[in-house]
């Protein structure tokens with residue numbers, strides 16, 4: 001029998017300058033906190049977070065995040081903190097810092113608080129980390145018993161980060177409904193270990209509506225470094241709605257195709273997660289045989305957000321059919337999320353990649 005499973009963080013808090021109130025939300029976890037951040041993030045917010053914690057009676061110990069979200073880095077930080085009786089681990093920064101903090105909290109059996117300083121992916125709310133080798137290559141997913149105890153997002157920090165990060169987060173979040181919809185149609189399983197709930201379906205659908213309504217306005221807000229209602233809505237869609245949506249609603253072809261691109265060498269690796277997912281989403285739409293009107297709608301939004309829509313944009317202009325087929329093979333490898341939404345062969349994926357590129361170029365040619 002298929003069980004419906006829904007998981008989520010215990011608490012989500014979002015607002016302008018909200019890091020100055022982190023102590024109010026963390027104080028009851030215990031009196032000893034381990035703060036994990038890299039140098040840049042520490043200089044940006046370290047003192048404000050420490051001050052707020054101190055006001056709530058929480059003592060803060062700092063751990064420098066210096067490398068990768070790798071086994072070594074996790075072990076190193078966990079070992080250094082082993083004698084400190086850490087009640088709560090607070091990860092502050094981008095994806096790799098946050099993934100490391102989740103793993104360290106798991107090792108120390110402590111509460112985990114996630115403070116994303118950019119809204120570039122939907123990973124913060126999830127009960128999993130992506131673990132890399134020390135050289136920065138994907139190694140494995142690490143799953144945890146529970147989601148974060150608190151996810152706290154300061155929209156002032158997001159507004160002051162480069163706009164490219166927000167656009168990447170929008171692309172990651174735009175994939176959510178496209179993928180959940182195919183998991184629902186196929187009867188597939190989700191990252192939470194069951195079939196999607198009505199809650200996850202509703203959240204994923206609303207995520208997409210918010211992004212089409214406010215995505216461009218939010219992008220412009222970040223370019224101007226101002227916090228607006230549009231930005232607040234899109235940060236929630238990128239972080240909370242997409243996070244709950246993908247984890248309890250499921251991933252499908254778009255993310256598998258993203259992973260498939262790692263089978264290739266070259267400049268594609270300079271793209272962000274969300275940028276690769278943007279093109280992967282177009283490929284999924286091509287696989288599904290969606291209408292021209294639907295393609296045009298996505299391509300227009302991606303282009304307004306300066307996201308990649310063609311093979312040239314993802315640095316694969318000169319890729320051979322053989323290379324494209326390699327992506328198709330990697331995307332359809334056993335265990336890949338494409339199988340939660342599709343019955344599909346590597347050849348079909350390769351054809352869809354070529355078709356998606358062609359559709360985007362057709363759209364662009366009409367603009368000239």
Ligand SMILES: [Zn+2]
Pocket residue numbers: 121122172255273277
């Ligand atoms: Zn993603």
